[in-house]
Amino acid sequence: xxxxxxxxxxxxxxxxxxxxxxxxxxxxxxxxxxxxxxxxxxxxxxxxxxxxxxxxxxxxxxxxxxxxxxxxxxxxxxxxxxxxxxxxxxxxxxxxxxxxxxxxxxxxxxxxxxxxxxxxxxxxxxxxxxxxxxxxxxxxxxxxxxxxxxxxxxxxxxxxxxxxxxxxxxxxxxxxxxxxxxxxxxxxxxxxxxxxxxxxxxxxxxxxxxxxxxxxxxxxxxxxxxxxxxxxxxxxx
Numbered sequence: 001x002x003x004x005x006x007x008x009x010x011x012x013x014x015x016x017x018x019x020x021x022x023x024x025x026x027x028x029x030x031x032x033x034x035x036x037x038x039x040x041x042x043x044x045x046x047x048x049x050x051x052x053x054x055x056x057x058x059x060x061x062x063x064x065x066x067x068x069x070x071x072x073x074x075x076x077x078x079x080x081x082x083x084x085x086x087x088x089x090x091x092x093x094x095x096x097x098x099x100x101x102x103x104x105x106x107x108x109x110x111x112x113x114x115x116x117x118x119x120x121x122x123x124x125x126x127x128x129x130x131x132x133x134x135x136x137x138x139x140x141x142x143x144x145x146x147x148x149x150x151x152x153x154x155x156x157x158x159x160x161x162x163x164x165x166x167x168x169x170x171x172x173x174x175x176x177x178x179x180x181x182x183x184x185x186x187x188x189x190x191x192x193x194x195x196x197x198x199x200x201x202x203x204x205x206x207x208x209x210x211x212x213x214x215x216x217x218x219x220x221x222x223x224x225x226x227x228x229x230x231x232x233x234x235x236x237x
Contacts, residue, residue, distance in 0.1 A: 003042045006035060008068060008213055013204055014081070015039060015071040016211050017057075021190040025060040025069065039071050058082050059092075062161065064177075067094070067195025068213055080203035085158070091199035093212075093235075094153040094163060095228060097192030097220040098172040099182055101144045108138045108156070111169050115160040121179060122165035135159040135166055143227040148175060148192075150224040152231060163193060175220045185219075192220045197235060210235065 009016040017035060019025060024034035040055035047053055058070040058081045070090075072078035084090050112132045114125040125132035136156035143150045149172070153163055164180045167173060173182035175192030194215040202209050212235050214228055215221040221228065 003038055006038055007042075009211060012073070013077045013202075014073055016198065017069045017071050018213055019061055019066055019069055020216075021064050021066040022188065024063050026057055035069065036071070043073065054078065058085055059090075059158075061195055062164075062191075064189040064191045065193045065195065066190075066215065068198050068211055069195070070198060070200075077203050081200065084200055088156070089200065091197065092155045092195065093197035094155070095194045095196050095215060095221070095224075095231075096139075096151045096153050096163060096167060097175040097224065098149050098151060098167055099175065100147060100172050101149045102139070102141055102151070102170060102172055105141045106139070108136065109166045109170060110134065110136050111166050113159060113162070113165050122159070122161040124169065133157075133159050135162045137163060137166055139167075142231060143224055145223050148220060148223065150227055164191070194221070196232070212236070 006017050007015055008018040017039060019035050024032055026034050026036040036055060036057055043053055043055050053073050054075055056072050056078050058072055058078060061067055061069060070081055072081060112125040112127055112129060113122040113135050114129055114132050116123050134157065138154045138156060139151045141149050141151055164174055164177055168180035173180045176182060176185045177191050178184045197212040199210045212232055214232055217225060
């Protein structure tokens, strides 16, 4: 994989990165290869004379999840977009392939969750649980094939493992997400979850920007190629 494969869009202020599943978003204690470091090396090599450039992610994806991420190249851009994420002024859409078919074709889910550092997973909680967080998302079922369903997910909050946890609580865990109760389909660290759309007002220009990207044409996405392309066209129209 080349660094160019990780860059979906670039201008003077930021990069919209396309993270493949299996690659860390940023550094961890193991020192494994990660997206942020790859982009930083790229920036330092391409612009050696620009000493003030940074390389910081404004959002992150779990290692087995692929899709679009915002990488700021300037401190002012990072501060602005982080505030937009915090205020929920960035629209984020995901495709999720889940086991089974939800009873309701369209719904908003609300669950309290507790991040367990020892187990590195989200656990069920309620409003009275200490340190519990309210997680909210909406979903629409786009299609169902072979006991699997393709959902369009819109995040309404940004909590730890939120989509994986909430869909598991619904009784429809994400494809290959053994961590949250799905059947293990493959050893490869890859889930049926993909961040395919980011929409935001550009910090320096005030222009509304839209970025969308299809998942790779491999399992499980290949089962829903027609529905994925239709969803992408609907955004562009």
